[in-house]
Amino acid sequence: MTRIATLATSALVLAAAAAAAIVFATGASASGYKSKHLDHAAGHVERRYESGRQSGSITYFEGLRVRRALREYRTLESSYKADGRLSGYERRSLARKLAETRSTVKAASHNGYRRAGVLPRVGR
DSSP states (O other), X not given: OOHHHHHHHHHHHHHHHHHHHHHHHHHHHHSOHHHHHHHHXXXXXXXXXXXXXXXXXXXXXXXXXXXXHHHHHHHHHHHHGGGSOOOHHHHHHXXXXXXXXXXXXXXXXXXXXXXXXXXXXXXX
16 A cells, blocks of 8 residues: 555544544533433423323313423423533423423322313313
8 A cells, every 4th residue: 555545544534533523422412311311201291291181181271381381391491402412400400390390290180170071172
């Protein structure tokens, strides 16, 4: 192999390694395990709300409260993730907000009030 070919090959290998390092570093900070865990938990809360709404265990007015809490959580989450990463404080803050939202859904679906069967489901 000639000297020029060797230099070109090593430059290509270095460029590929640098690109892989950049992609790995950005992906790791933007979507860490705990961030994915929060996304999964938020999805579970939304599915639980939707199930309660369809079964009638969450009334229209309770649904307004729950939807507002979910909207506030998603707004906070998007503002925190705007820079592509979550700090420890932001992650804890989101976890607290999600716990509040989860308790709102639980309280709404277990308080004994039910949508009358003759009334239509409304809301999202």
